[in-house]
Amino acid sequence: MAKINFKKPDLSKLKEIKLPDPRSIKLPTLPKNKDEAKKLAHDFWYGKPHGERRLGELYMDKTGLYKHREWRGVKDTLYYFNMIWLYNYGQMVADIMKFGGPVLFAKGLWRYRWLGQTYLPVLHWFDRGLEGLRGEALRASAWHYRAMTCVTINQFMNMFKADANLHNGAHNDAWHHSIAHKETVWGGIFYPWSDKYTNIPMEMIPYFVTCHVNNHTVMNYIDAAQSLGLPGDPCPMCQAEAGIFVLDDMPDYAPFVVTSNEACDGSVASTAIQDWFLNVPLFAMPQPMQFDDPLVQEHCAEEIRECWKFIEEQTGAPFNWELLRQKLERQNELQRFEWEKWDVAAKTSHYPINGVAQALYRIYQSQYGDHYIWHDTDRRVSKIMAKCVEKKIDTFPKTRHRVIAWSCAPLYYSNWCTWAYNCWGLNTIINMDSLMFDMTIRTDKLENTVMDMARYHEWAPMRRMAVGGMNHIFELWENMERFHCDMVMMYDQLQCKGMQGVKGLFEDEFRKRNIHAIWMPHALPDKRTVSRAEIRRIINDYMSTVMQETPLDPSLLEFDDDMSW
Amino acid sequence: MFHQRSKTCSVGCKVLKVFGKLFAVLAALYAALFAVFYFDLDGKLLYYVVEPFLVKHYDKMERKNPLDQPYDIK
Numbered sequence: 167m168a169k170i171n172f173k174k175p176d177l178s179k180l181k182e183i184k185l186p187d188p189r190s191i192k193l194p195t196l197p198k199n200k201d202e203a204k205k206l207a208h209d210f211w212y213g214k215p216h217g218e219r220r221l222g223e224l225y226m227d228k229t230g231l232y233k234h235r236e237w238r239g240v241k242d243t244l245y246y247f248n249m250i251w252l253y254n255y256g257q258m259v260a261d262i263m264k265f266g267g268p269v270l271f272a273k274g275l276w277r278y279r280w281l282g283q284t285y286l287p288v289l290h291w292f293d294r295g296l297e298g299l300r301g302e303a304l305r306a307s308a309w310h311y312r313a314m315t316c317v318t319i320n321q322f323m324n325m326f327k328a329d330a331n332l333h334n335g336a337h338n339d340a341w342h343h344s345i346a347h348k349e350t351v352w353g354g355i356f357y358p359w360s361d362k363y364t365n366i367p368m369e370m371i372p373y374f375v376t377c378h379v380n381n382h383t384v385m386n387y388i389d390a391a392q393s394l395g396l397p398g399d400p401c402p403m404c405q406a407e408a409g410i411f412v413l414d415d416m417p418d419y420a421p422f423v424v425t426s427n428e429a430c431d432g433s434v435a436s437t438a439i440q441d442w443f444l445n446v447p448l449f450a451m452p453q454p455m456q457f458d459d460p461l462v463q464e465h466c467a468e469e470i471r472e473c474w475k476f477i478e479e480q481t482g483a484p485f486n487w488e489l490l491r492q493k494l495e496r497q498n499e500l501q502r503f504e505w506e507k508w509d510v511a512a513k514t515s516h517y518p519i520n521g522v523a524q525a526l527y528r529i530y531q532s533q534y535g536d537h538y539i540w541h542d543t544d545r546r547v548s549k550i551m552a553k554c555v556e557k558k559i560d561t562f563p564k565t566r567h568r569v570i571a572w573s574c575a576p577l578y579y580s581n582w583c584t585w586a587y588n589c590w591g592l593n594t595i596i597n598m599d600s601l602m603f604d605m606t607i608r609t610d611k612l613e614n615t616v617m618d619m620a621r622y623h624e625w626a627p628m629r630r631m632a633v634g635g636m637n638h639i640f641e642l643w644e645n646m647e648r649f650h651c652d653m654v655m656m657y658d659q660l661q662c663k664g665m666q667g668v669k670g671l672f673e674d675e676f677r678k679r680n681i682h683a684i685w686m687p688h689a690l691p692d693k694r695t696v697s698r699a700e701i702r703r704i705i706n707d708y709m710s711t712v713m714q715e716t717p718l719d720p721s722l723l724e725f726d727d728d729m730s731w
Numbered sequence: 732m733f734h735q736r737s738k739t740c741s742v743g744c745k746v747l748k749v750f751g752k753l754f755a756v757l758a759a760l761y762a763a764l765f766a767v768f769y770f771d772l773d774g775k776l777l778y779y780v781v782e783p784f785l786v787k788h789y790d791k792m793e794r795k796n797p798l799d800q801p802y803d804i805k
Contacts, residue, residue, distance in 0.1 A: 231778055232771040232774065234771060235769055247768050275785075287777045290777075
């Protein structure tokens with residue numbers, strides 16, 4: 167238990183605040199003639215057209231903070247202010263009240279770095295992802311962010327309710343009714359106990375989501391893992407997941423844990439460290455990497471059955487088939503809507519969700535499992551999407567290239583696609599992680615359900631295509647056709663040994679098929695290896711030299727956001 | 732007559748005044764919040780004040796050393 171010594175904040179630090187020089191803020195000049203006045207009034211009312219926005223000039227140097235937020239015209243600015251900024255601050259407070267109360271939240275905030283450092287600036291995460299968006303695209307994408315924020319708050323408040331660290335070491339009722347598992351174990355495994363037990367992934371909130379919201383936090387955990395003497399070159403995701411435990415920053419919220427080898431052997435290694443520090447009963451539920459073999463499929467299903475037995479032993483609560491069936495039906499509803507979305511994205515220019523909202527929402531929803539907010543969000547987005555299709559609204563009108571993003575994305579720059587659209591008109595239609603769990607699960611009888619659940623688990627992020635074998639990694643080509651994409655953003659996770667091994671094969675295929683592909687190097691959560699500015703430079707170089715194109719917004723070509731969240 | 736009229740409207744006026752004041756306060760609050768939003772004052776506060784303060788706190792926290800824990804199987 168950490169000892170808390172409260173000291174008054176050092177207010178002299180306030181002097182260090184560097185606010186922008188008021189002279190650097192460009193005030194609109196008075197119009198010189200009638201045409202200029204008309205243009206000014208038009209820009210005020212509707213916002214500047216794409217190409218005249220100069221979004222890069224809104225940033226403060228290095229920090230990525232805004233001198234002022236973007237003026238999107240009266241309607242969209244007021245929508246952003248009322249329905250995104252105000253609404254989400256309000257909903258965050260409401261969620262905290264609903265899921266455990268402000269005292270519990272404050273205790274968690276004071277105890278855990280990943281909460282305090284990361285989640286307070288969550289509205290900036292919205293800003294970065296939604297830059298430049300207008301109309302229905304702004305609305306639909308923002309609802310995705312709202313859902314992810316709600317589930318995040320729900321998870322960490324559930325952790326805190328049960329956390330012995332926040333309750334003087336006591337193992338309360340919530341602790342006895344919580345199940346811990348690796349974030350790469352799909353939440354659906356625990357559906358049969360979901361009426362009495364709460365499953366909470368260990369690293370999803372302290373690690374995965376933090377990287378997107380505030381990438382400063384995760385570096386503490388990567389460095390902590392290396393401080394044990396571990397080498398720095400393995401997957402930084404696994405390093406960070408272990409580092410949370412090394413820094414004693416994991417809540418003690420459950421009496422047992424379920425782990426997995428997802429996505430690869432790196433997770434097994436991090437689990438060994440977690441097992442040591444957790445010191446609670448553990449069930450390892452590995453999934454086969456080369457999963458096409460039907461015999462392997464049966465083996466994987468058996469692993470799930472064994473896991474269920476383990477949970478029964480640990481909880482004393484019986485497996486509830488009816489509950490599993492109901493929850494899976496609800497999850498299947500989400501999948502069916504996802505297919506509808508893909509259909510619109512693939513065949514029309516009316517898809518109202520931008521690349522980053524699509525990617526993050528989908529991976530979060532399909533990995534975490536059923537939650538009421540996903541259904542609420544899908545209902546809202548369904549209405550917006552129907553409106554876009556009916557009225558034939560071109561949601562991303564400056565699209566020059568339809569991009570498919572393949573392999574594992576840089577978590578510290580998941581909003582690169584927002585930048586790429588604003589700067590170059592590169593519209594990311596779909597990404598690999600979205601396409602992973604491309605199935606519904608049969609609920610007619612248990613045998614079929616378990617076999618489908620095994621398949622679902624094998625199709626997890628970073629597994630199905632990334633390390634799932636040659637046939638699957640090359641599903642890229644059929645998905646390019648399916649989504650009518652003419653360009654590939656090929657993520658190059660420098661510390662993923664699996665994906666590094668197939669780089670040459672991809673290069674050969676790109677040449678053979680005459681496909682424009684940009685390799686985007688990165689180190690998953692760690693921005694120190696390849697900076698965001700470097701990623702932008704690589705895209706800029708390709709677009710200007712190979713594609714011979716000019717930027718839509720030149721102010722976004724180069725800017726320093728090295729210290730930004 | 733004038734006196735009577737002013738007397739009868741005084742309750743209404745008071746209510747109107749209260750609503751007027753309430754409206755003015757809410758409008759001022761709304762405008763202030765809009766200024767916070769537009770000039771990213773929430774971001775600046777969090778970036779320059781809250782995060783450094785919390786980071787300092789987390790850096791100073793006493794933590795148990797997990798390496799002291801023996802590695803065994805439960």
